[in-house]
Amino acid sequence: MHSASEALRSIPENRYAEQLRRGFRFLRFSQPLECEYHQYISKVQARYQKIAVVLGLGIWMIFTLVDLLRLDLWQRFPDYPAPLWALLLVRCSIILTLFLLTLLLFNGSRKHYGPQVITVTLLSLVLGTTLTIIFYQNLNVPISNSVLLLMAITLFFPLGLSFRSNLLLAAASLPLVVLPGLWLLAQAQQVDYLRLCFIFSLALLICAMGAYVRDHTQREQFLLLQLLDWQANHDPLTTLNNRRSFTQHLDVVLRQGRRESAKVALLMLDIDHFKRFNDHYGHQVGDDALRQVGKLLQSFARRPMDMAVRLGGEEFALLLYECDADQLQALGEALRNGLATLNIPHSASPTANHLTVSMGARLAKDGESSEELYRRVDRLLYQAKQAGRNHLTLG
Numbered sequence: 573m574h575s576a577s578e579a580l581r582s583i584p585e586n587r588y589a590e591q592l593r594r595g596f597r598f599l600r601f602s603q604p605l606e607c608e609y610h611q612y613i614s615k616v617q618a619r620y621q622k623i624a625v626v627l628g629l630g631i632w633m634i635f636t637l638v639d640l641l642r643l644d645l646w647q648r649f650p651d652y653p654a655p656l657w658a659l660l661l662v663r664c665s666i667i668l669t670l671f672l673l674t675l676l677l678f679n680g681s682r683k684h685y686g687p688q689v690i691t692v693t694l695l696s697l698v699l700g701t702t703l704t705i706i707f708y709q710n711l712n713v714p715i716s717n718s719v720l721l722l723m724a725i726t727l728f729f730p731l732g733l734s735f736r737s738n739l740l741l742a743a744a745s746l747p748l749v750v751l752p753g754l755w756l757l758a759q760a761q762q763v764d765y766l767r768l769c770f771i772f773s774l775a776l777l778i779c780a781m782g783a784y785v786r787d788h789t790q791r792e793q794f795l796l797l798q799l800l801d802w803q804a805n806h807d808p809l810t811t812l813n814n815r816r817s818f819t820q821h822l823d824v825v826l827r828q829g830r831r832e833s834a835k836v837a838l839l840m841l842d843i844d845h846f847k848r849f850n851d852h853y854g855h856q857v858g859d860d861a862l863r864q865v866g867k868l869l870q871s872f873a874r875r876p877m878d879m880a881v882r883l884g885g886e887e888f889a890l891l892l893y894e895c896d897a898d899q900l901q902a903l904g905e906a907l908r909n910g911l912a913t914l915n916i917p918h919s920a921s922p923t924a925n926h927l928t929v930s931m932g933a934r935l936a937k938d939g940e941s942s943e944e945l946y947r948r949v950d951r952l953l954y955q956a957k958q959a960g961r962n963h964l965t966l967g
């Protein structure tokens with residue numbers, strides 16, 4: 573069994589493997605991977621945010637109901653002491669805040685408010701919980717102070733905030749807990765309250781450590797998942813897309829081309845006399861030649877819908893979006909010239925003294941299926957071989 577670092581060594585260079593190799597102790601990837609991760613994680617956690625805000629609202633309403641029964645609010649109305657009015661005010665303000673935030677979260681599907689809403693929700697809950705504890709103490713009604721510890725856990729719950737945001741939130745929550753106590757409690761109660769604040773800070777610290785480990789594991793899992801996906805869709809030798817991803821992409825591109833009335837071109841390319849090349853120079857040099865041809869091909873697939881593919885063995889393809897017949901002809905020429913410039917010696921070739929390729933290409937006709945297009949271009953490639961190699965046959 574290989575260790576993780578040994579396994580990584582055998583994986584070809586790509587941004588996921590590179591980030592895994594480099595590590596991410598400070599929980600930050602290099603760009604654009606960090607952006608990609610945020611998109612992934614916010615998608616994964618978006619529905620938890622909605623559940624969490626609704627849950628927060630529900631729990632807060634239950635607490636308010638408990639107040640109603642426990643503090644005999646019906647019977648005593650409206651002769652409440654000041655701390656009781658204050659308690660009710662806090663309960664109602666938090667319910668209103670959570671209700672508005674719930675509306676915002678459920679209506680803001682097109683614009684992603686998640687992290688902001690979660691931050692405001694959690695800060696409101698911290699302040700609300702703190703004030704509730706204080707007003708209960710002022711009313712001399714016992715309340716379990718451990719609700720603040722539950723708050724500490726909630727602050728680090730995986731709700732779509734990054735570890736850094738979690739830390740900032742925890743730092744912001746400390747004054748929200750300490751200051752109202754110093755301001756609103758009698759001096760005799762303050763010692764006990766400050767002890768509670770100290771325990772709250774320790775709980776935050778422990779939760780922060782847990783959140784760091786969780787964030788690190790989540791990031792690692794993201795990289796491994798992307799790596800798995802990358803490996804399923806790429807050829808390890810040339811790092812070009814493989815036949816599997818090409819087949820899927822060809823369908824997508826043809827459909828998009830039809831929708832946008834854009835021409836799609838498919839070019840297939842096969843290295844000439846590659847068996848002789850391998851026999852003459854050895855398999856390793858053959859591998860290196862394949863890599864160079866792959867790199868050359870990739871340099872022609874620069875736009876997002878374009879794709880350079882290794883179909884297998886010494887056969888490659890280039891899929892181009894929005895390409896006309898003249899451009900296709902010019903592309904064939906450019907590839908031929910590119911190979912001539914690379915000048916990979918092939919003294920065993922009867923065609924030229926450097927490595928050459930034969931190519932078949934055509935623009936997809938309206939309504940042509942991906943299978944038909946592929947079959948026709950394959951036939952054109954065969955014709956290019958028959959016609960003496962080292963040239964492009966257009967269909």
Ligand SMILES: Nc1nc2c(ncn2[C@@H]2O[C@H](COP(=O)(O)OP(=O)(O)OP(=O)(O)O)[C@@H](O)[C@H]2O)c(=O)[nH]1
Nearest residue numbers: 842843844845846847848850855856858859885886
């Ligand atoms: N080095 C190396 N060789 C490979 C790889 N995959 C396939 N090949 C070789 O590619 C060669 C393909 O040979 P053929 O299909 O006979 O084609 P060819 O010799 O190029 O002849 P024409 O296509 O007719 O010009 C075989 O010798 C395979 O071993 C690879 O990953 N690395």
